[in-house]
Amino acid sequence: MIGIKKDRKMGRESILKSVKQNKPELLQLPDINEATFEEDINLLETFKNNLKAVGGFVKEIDEKSIDTEIKVLHSNKTNIVSTTKKSALGTITIDKNTEPHTLENIDLAILEAELGVSENGAVWVTASNSIVRVLPFITNDLVIILKKENICLHMLKAYDQIAERYRDFGVFISGPSKTADIEQCLVVGAHGAMSLAVLLI
Template sequence: MHGERHVICPKSKTKILMTGIKKEVKTMGREAILKSIKNNKPDLLSIPEIDVTQFTEEVNLIEVFKNNVNLVGGNIKEVDPQDIDVEIKKMYPNAEKIVSVADECSLGTVQISGKTDPHELNSIDLAIIKGSLGVAENGAVWISENEIVVRALPFITNDLVIVLPKDQLYLHLLHAYEIIGKRERRFGLFLSGPSKTADIEQCLVIGAQGAISLTVILI
């Protein structure tokens, strides 16, 4: 259907005749959209089976892990469990508001629980948490809410320390996925180094959105 309308130009006060084609637009309801999506879903593909043995290498897991933690901007130390408090004090002498949810450390000055409001942690200087396992290929550590108690804790703190057992290091992520797939949790993630970004002019900035430093303590 052809249509026409008049538009007044505000500057010249002249009337302009505009003609065009009026199109009818058909809209689909919610049920119709969902039905269309359901009818046009692609066929499901089975997950390929990976032979994990093909990725086995004879390497020093601790050394590879150390190198990659440093590569992603983190710090790492091997420490005897009884010396953890002393070493952390050396590294972060000015930390006052400290949350520790690692059994090996007794430096905590702020207590938290599963009911703690994350907003109450916005002034935390240091958080000390326990890592479940480490991945040598990229220096990542798996943490879950079972260890950190409050999900926001590793990200809202100024500095972060992760206590990690040496015997929980794995070479590749695929090995780590086999382990975490057998554990119960609602929230977890791999954390590799401190917060960082290189989006702007390819310039690496450490501490961009979260913790400005991350230290892994191997015990």
């Protein structure tokens, strides 16, 4: 009919071909002078303050008292996954072949982080730390163990440190899961763990 546009059916291959033909020009990444962002601050105290600001719990402890501290924080947890040898509290064993859906009733997950970021209280967790990618998000509560000497100043430093490492999964976690999108009301545990405790050793 005149005046009515005919529908064009596009298959997967034609869509991909169209995308390839219409790529924007690549732009060079800007050169960033990291010295501009250097600050003479106490990395540990800044990390602790920023983690608390985003709803996390943080405490410096001796490595030998990790399990004692976790028992104080989470005395009523029974379904526990620990992916670190630094804690013997795990009651459920997982491996890389564990079906993620079987973890829906996990009360507590205990794992290690490779590094922390002072400027935002974030910790870097990889597949080797969590074993099953969904673990830090499907658990009700999360405990992360971090060595104090592995705290860096800001995200630029963090990305420098992780740039050369092989990995198929990694995530920065800053505090418990939360959102404030709905009516500007903060909801904790919206998409993941209800609480995050970082134990600094």
